[in-house]
Amino acid sequence: MKHSFYPFIILAITCLHARAQQTIQEKLGYAKDAKLLILHADDLGSSHAEDSASIYLLEHGDVSSGSIQVPCPWFSEMAAYAVKHPGADLGIHLTLTSEWKYYKWSSVAGEDKTQSLLNANSFFYDDLDSLGKQANLKEIETELRAQIDKAINAGIHPTHLDAHMGCVFFTKDFLKIYLKLAHEYKLPCLLNVAAFKMVYGVDISDLITDKDAVTDNVFMAFPPASVESRAAYYTNIFNTIPQGLNCILLHAAYNDDEMKAIAVDHPDYGAAWRQADFDFFSSDACKKALAANNIHLITWKEIKDKLIQ
Amino acid sequence: MKHSFYPFIILAITCLHARAQQTIQEKLGYAKDAKLLILHADDLGSSHAEDSASIYLLEHGDVSSGSIQVPCPWFSEMAAYAVKHPGADLGIHLTLTSEWKYYKWSSVAGEDKTQSLLNANSFFYDDLDSLGKQANLKEIETELRAQIDKAINAGIHPTHLDAHMGCVFFTKDFLKIYLKLAHEYKLPCLLNVAAFKMVYGVDISDLITDKDAVTDNVFMAFPPASVESRAAYYTNIFNTIPQGLNCILLHAAYNDDEMKAIAVDHPDYGAAWRQADFDFFSSDACKKALAANNIHLITWKEIKDKLIQ
Numbered sequence: 001m002k003h004s005f006y007p008f009i010i011l012a013i014t015c016l017h018a019r020a021q022q023t024i025q026e027k028l029g030y031a032k033d034a035k036l037l038i039l040h041a042d043d044l045g046s047s048h049a050e051d052s053a054s055i056y057l058l059e060h061g062d063v064s065s066g067s068i069q070v071p072c073p074w075f076s077e078m079a080a081y082a083v084k085h086p087g088a089d090l091g092i093h094l095t096l097t098s099e100w101k102y103y104k105w106s107s108v109a110g111e112d113k114t115q116s117l118l119n120a121n122s123f124f125y126d127d128l129d130s131l132g133k134q135a136n137l138k139e140i141e142t143e144l145r146a147q148i149d150k151a152i153n154a155g156i157h158p159t160h161l162d163a164h165m166g167c168v169f170f171t172k173d174f175l176k177i178y179l180k181l182a183h184e185y186k187l188p189c190l191l192n193v194a195a196f197k198m199v200y201g202v203d204i205s206d207l208i209t210d211k212d213a214v215t216d217n218v219f220m221a222f223p224p225a226s227v228e229s230r231a232a233y234y235t236n237i238f239n240t241i242p243q244g245l246n247c248i249l250l251h252a253a254y255n256d257d258e259m260k261a262i263a264v265d266h267p268d269y270g271a272a273w274r275q276a277d278f279d280f281f282s283s284d285a286c287k288k289a290l291a292a293n294n295i296h297l298i299t300w301k302e303i304k305d306k307l308i309q
Numbered sequence: 310m311k312h313s314f315y316p317f318i319i320l321a322i323t324c325l326h327a328r329a330q331q332t333i334q335e336k337l338g339y340a341k342d343a344k345l346l347i348l349h350a351d352d353l354g355s356s357h358a359e360d361s362a363s364i365y366l367l368e369h370g371d372v373s374s375g376s377i378q379v380p381c382p383w384f385s386e387m388a389a390y391a392v393k394h395p396g397a398d399l400g401i402h403l404t405l406t407s408e409w410k411y412y413k414w415s416s417v418a419g420e421d422k423t424q425s426l427l428n429a430n431s432f433f434y435d436d437l438d439s440l441g442k443q444a445n446l447k448e449i450e451t452e453l454r455a456q457i458d459k460a461i462n463a464g465i466h467p468t469h470l471d472a473h474m475g476c477v478f479f480t481k482d483f484l485k486i487y488l489k490l491a492h493e494y495k496l497p498c499l500l501n502v503a504a505f506k507m508v509y510g511v512d513i514s515d516l517i518t519d520k521d522a523v524t525d526n527v528f529m530a531f532p533p534a535s536v537e538s539r540a541a542y543y544t545n546i547f548n549t550i551p552q553g554l555n556c557i558l559l560h561a562a563y564n565d566d567e568m569k570a571i572a573v574d575h576p577d578y579g580a581a582w583r584q585a586d587f588d589f590f591s592s593d594a595c596k597k598a599l600a601a602n603n604i605h606l607i608t609w610k611e612i613k614d615k616l617i618q
Contacts (some may be wrong), residue, residue: 035392047572048412073382075431076571077411102386103357108431110419121463122417154430258567261357261386 039067049259067093070147079154089299091160096167098124109146160300162190216244223268252278329608350375358568376402379456397607400469405476407433418455469609471499525553532577536585561587
């Protein structure tokens with residue numbers, strides 16, 4: 001998920017959706033006042049720098065979950081990892097944009113079926129505005145379905161759905177397709193009423209049903225969050241995290257030649273920015289702050305098994 | 310071009326094709342006994358490690374030419390380079406295989422139009438044998454045409470055609486498509502009668518016409534050529550190079566994390582193997598050996614301008 005927004009904003013927004021009397025913590029088998037957290041690594045499959053850093057975090061228990069971009073060049077690396085590690089909590093990072101300057105990807109369903117989603121060079125658009133202006137809804141559904149099917153065909157058992165750069169949260173019509181697919185494939189999906197309203201201007205409260213597991217709070221460091229203050233940013237979230245189901249979206253990669261080249265002429269979300277996420281979540285300070293605040297790391301698979309299927 | 314073959318073989322094969330009395334050197338404006346050489350970097354666009362190493366060689370005059378893989382993740386990096394450097398001698402490295410384990414690519418024309426070229430995961434096959442067994446000729450033509458058109462659409466003015474892993478040299482029917490496209494787009498293409506016969510078992514002598522510029526000799530280091538002996542291998546070629554039109558196919562990349570990850574579990578043509586090509590062709594020893602043997606570096610564009618168009 002990515003979006004230009006206020007500097008260093010903290011998306012700590014209480015969900016407005018009317019919920020059943022039992023809290024989501026209780027439904028999941030935790031105490032009523034538990035502080036649950038999904039530490040979620042985005043953008044898996046997008047590069048080897050991202051994959052190798054994120055796999056390190058998954059294998060060391062530093063993050064609890066991640067999601068994979070099916071149209072991207074390193075998708076097969078993550079698919080092979082998922083097959084070898086069936087316990088890893090991996091979902092589909094639904095993708096309808098290709099934001100880097102020289103490192104591009106295109107649709108899985110094929111150009112003929114997704115022409116409205118592609119630019120003159122047959123790649124996904126760089127940005128959400130272009131997608132919003134051009135996209136045909138039927139083609140979005142075709143493409144997202146193709147991405148989920150390709151992941152399943154490659155041996156991945158996805159635990160959830162979410163979206164790269166929030167592409168499916170961009171309009172209410174996009175969101176309806178996202179929810180339709182989540183219900184059809186019986187997968188939980190990232191949902192937050194207040195955050196979607198604030199960032200995308202979309203009110204999804206009337207779309208939510210009992211089938212959906214809604215995240216109470218979503219947090220993400222947005223550029224120009226400084227690399228130097230990253231640890232303070234996340235530590236502050238841990239120290240003040242509310243009761244309920246929380247999710248932190250992070251983007252871990254190594255600050256190496258590949259990642260630097262990918263992010264060339266792209267001031268936001270670059271190599272050093274991603275290394276800072278890796279550095280914090282792999283640190284002892286992170287583990288200590290989680291423990292000091294009695295935060296329970298959980299997975300999307302728990303939500304899938306207990307609330308969806 | 311790539312093919313498992315005899316260790317460290319030297320493809321120094323005199324062309325068997327009957328040629329006009331005037332030598333190709335004379336047709337190109339050189340002395341009858343000139344030793345012409347195209348130093349050609351393969352696999353541009355396949356990775357940033359390959360692009361950055363090859364661009365270094367092109368910019369320092371260490372190689373004279375290269376060719377770009379259109380279906381690959383870093384195609385746009387090379388397309389942008391071509392647009393900014395119209396004098397660079399860049400052709401299309403026609404691609405019908407995706408040989409690495411976790412770093413994959415697929416057709417440009419789209420899955421629906423190229424199903425016979427793709428495996429169960431919708432990527433190109435890993436190897437030529439699978440391609441040869443499954444490929445529909447019409448779909449090969451569709452795909453190769455799509456690759457050339459996409460390159461031109463991106464602003465590249467290709468100077469020539471050749472082929473990744475020699476995919477279009479694999480059968481005579483494939484070669485007919487290659488020649489048909491070269492003639493149609495008025496581009497010279499890599500051709501060598503004896504080499505194709507030896508490596509692929511295909512006799513193309515009856516396919517060659519006056520429209521074609523045939524390379525007298527093609528050289529390439531094949532695995533398991535050792536990294537340590539690479540300089541001696543190329544220096545020996547320079548010291549014994551015949552008169553006529555010669556071409557050395559090389560594969561330069563940096564031995565970095567990206568390239569190592571690309572080549573994982575793939576014993577041949579890996580990161581160190583490609584670094585060895587970079588190290589030799591960027592060396593003073595290479596320049597001295599070329600000069601000592603009075604070898605003229607030429608480009609495919611010279612051939613295109615003087616013999617084809």
